[in-house]
Amino acid sequence: MTDTPADAPNAPTAAGRATAFQSTLLDQFRAQTAGRDLWVFGYASLLWRPEFEAQEQHISRVWGWHRALKMWSRLNRGSPECPGLVFALLPGGSCQGVAYRVARNQADEVLVRLWEREMPMDVYTPSWLPCNTPQGRVQALAFTLPRSSPSFTGQLPPATYRQIFQQAYGRFGTTLDYARQTYESLQAHGIEDRALAALLRHAD
Numbered sequence: 001m002t003d004t005p006a007d008a009p010n011a012p013t014a015a016g017r018a019t020a021f022q023s024t025l026l027d028q029f030r031a032q033t034a035g036r037d038l039w040v041f042g043y044a045s046l047l048w049r050p051e052f053e054a055q056e057q058h059i060s061r062v063w064g065w066h067r068a069l070k071m072w073s074r075l076n077r078g079s080p081e082c083p084g085l086v087f088a089l090l091p092g093g094s095c096q097g098v099a100y101r102v103a104r105n106q107a108d109e110v111l112v113r114l115w116e117r118e119m120p121m122d123v124y125t126p127s128w129l130p131c132n133t134p135q136g137r138v139q140a141l142a143f144t145l146p147r148s149s150p151s152f153t154g155q156l157p158p159a160t161y162r163q164i165f166q167q168a169y170g171r172f173g174t175t176l177d178y179a180r181q182t183y184e185s186l187q188a189h190g191i192e193d194r195a196l197a198a199l200l201r202h203a204d
Helices: 020-033 104-118 158-167 175-188 194-203
Strands: 038-042 056-073 084-102 125-133 136-144
Touching (some): 038 104, 038 125, 056 125, 056 194, 084 104, 084 125, 084 136, 158 175, 158 194
Parallel strands (some): 038 136
Antiparallel strands (some): 038 084, 056 084
16 A cells, blocks of 8 residues: 555545546556456455455465565655555565455446555556456456565565564554554465565564
8 A cells, every 4th residue: 555545534636646647547447447347456455454345356366476565655654764664566476365346337436446545656556467266367456566666675684674563653553563464364365475474573
């Protein structure tokens, strides 16, 4: 999740904050989903706070991307003085998460709300990623992060994770609580993330 989610008090609308590029990109995605169900791939906070009603959901895996706690957060889970971290989908590997289906009559509204939640700061790159479901392969919306982004942390040493888990706090709580909620939600869905489990040991 980026640093200005849609449910924040007085959160600006996508129209009010989006750049011309973002607005054009949103229009493209809205056109691509017009008259169709919307599939969304959740891999972190969307697992425990989706903020939309899904007609069905399935455990799925995307290839070529992996979940990583390597995106700086200076508002929601940290501060400018002590930046925190949030998850992103980074290139390489694979990632298990949940594919949600939103009915076509709600798809446009949900897409705009997701855009307001995830795209106000123009950090993520929205992408259609193939996900396998019992109905076959679908293209699901996912919010990915390029390594060229200034929000990408790069490789962090264990000492930095320990400091962040001990000190980083933002308007929605701590990085540690956010990471633990995500890990517990993954476990509740029957998904094991060994990399995240290893990171959380730095908080012990």
